[in-house]
Amino acid sequence: MTEETTGPLDSSPRRGRKLVAGLTAGAALVAGALFWASGGWDSWRHDRALDSACDGDLAAGPLRELVAGAEVTAEIRRGRADSWWQCKVSGVDDEEDGRIDLRVTVSRAGDRALDIGAARTDAPLGHGWTGGFAFDPDRDADDRGDATATLLLDCGGRRTDGVVAQLTARTDRLDLGRPEDRARLTAVLTGTATAYARRTGCAVVEGEPVKRVGVSVTAWDYQPVGTVSGSCAGILDAATAARWGVRTAVETAPGPKPVEGCVLGGLRGAPLYEFTAAYGAGLSWSEEERLEDRTDDRKGDVPDGGYVLWAACPEGTKRAAYAVTVADRTDGPSELALDHPALRAALQRFADRSAKAHGCDAPSTEPVDDLG
Structure with a gap:
């Protein structure tokens, strides 16, 4: 005589595992369908494509x-x-x-x-x-x-x-x-x-993760010249600044860039002396030729105060140019009032500090051959 039982169709562990597996597979199919319908598949595929x-x-x-x-x-x-x-x-x-x-x-x-x-x-x-x-x-x-x-x-x-x-x-x-x-x-x-x-075969020298980046400065971002701590720091001493009529400066934070600069100005920021350093690709072809032409007449005092220095740099940059320009202003210094020795010294200090930050040789008046 066969004994009948009630309850689950099969309470054996093996049948239970099959049932659980079936339910799990079904749940996965449902989850997959929801993932697809909700756009998750497209998002995942898009995410993988970015990699x-x-x-x-x-x-x-x-x-x-x-x-x-x-x-x-x-x-x-x-x-x-x-x-x-x-x-x-x-x-x-x-x-x-x-x-x-x-x-x-x-x-x-x-x-x-x-x-x-x-x-x-x-x-x-x-x-x-x-x-x-x-x-x-x-x-x-x-x-x-x-x-x-x-x-x-x-x-x-x-x-x-x-x-x-x-x-x-x-x-x-x-x-x-x-x-x-x-x-x-x-x-x-x-x-x-x-x-x-x-x-592409460049053994690049990497920096650290950038956690903070400043913003560009404008002509209106001038500050008292005695408070400079960035690209204008160390160019002029207090006595020379007073003699030149320099009261303000427009500068960026310190740090190597393709083009660096400092503008020294009068009481309300009006530019008087502009210092610029240009490295490698930061020195355009036309500007390079203009500065080379200016360098040809480098002996003695330059009437307009436009002095230039050059430096040899690592291979990625090759060479750099450093220039000072005197603003053409009727209420600023005239050509006769220019302090040429101090102006050349100021450019040298600006160039020396910038060149050191870029790993370049000491700047001088001697042009550097373009190795490119």
Whole structure:
């Protein structure tokens, strides 16, 4: 006689494991369907695509932080004969996420046609990088996501041209008046540029993660000359400043950049003496020729006070030019009033300190051959 029982169809451990496995598989299918329906699959696929974008060089992690979930596309553009390489990131839906247009362009530092548009008013990147960040805090609200940044990379001291990288940003998702947004944007530049450099055979010397980036200065950002601590520090002593009528200065924070500068001015910031240092690609071809022409007449006092010094630099930069310009002002110093010996000494101090920060030789009046 067979005994009948009631309860589960099979209470054996084996059948129970099968049932649990079946339920788990079913739950996974349901979860997968929900993941797909909610757009999770597209998001995951998009996220994975960023990791390999632009030959795998795009700094995907910092970019994700920057766009905060917005969907973007990335594409590569190249110049003729691979003279430059660009990773372009664009927003997929400008109406929903706002405009997103980020471009990192990398070029060979020795390209004579290269014009990086760097300015002495750019804020230095600091943290062991040679680069500048241009953002005007006085811009209209609609333009506060617009900025440019430039980076010079040396290839470990080998005889090479080094690398120049530029980033341009036009996006509605950033307020670059906020230091953290400037740091995130800089991380996209440094991460992408160094990845490209390593992939193409440059033993790049990297800096540290950039935690804070300053803002550009303008002619209105003058301060008492006695309080300078950045790019103007140490150029003039108090007695010379008083004799020259210098009362104010416009300076950036200290730190190596493609173009550095200091403006010494009168009581209300009116410029009197402008000092500029330009390194490698920061020295445009036309400006280089102009300064070389000025250097040809370098013996004795130069009537307009426009003195020039030169320095040989590491391979990524090759050479630098340092110049002082006297403002052409009717209420400023006249040609006859110029203190030529002190002016040359001031330029020498400015150039010496800047050259040391870039690892260049001591500046002198002797032009440096262009090795490119």
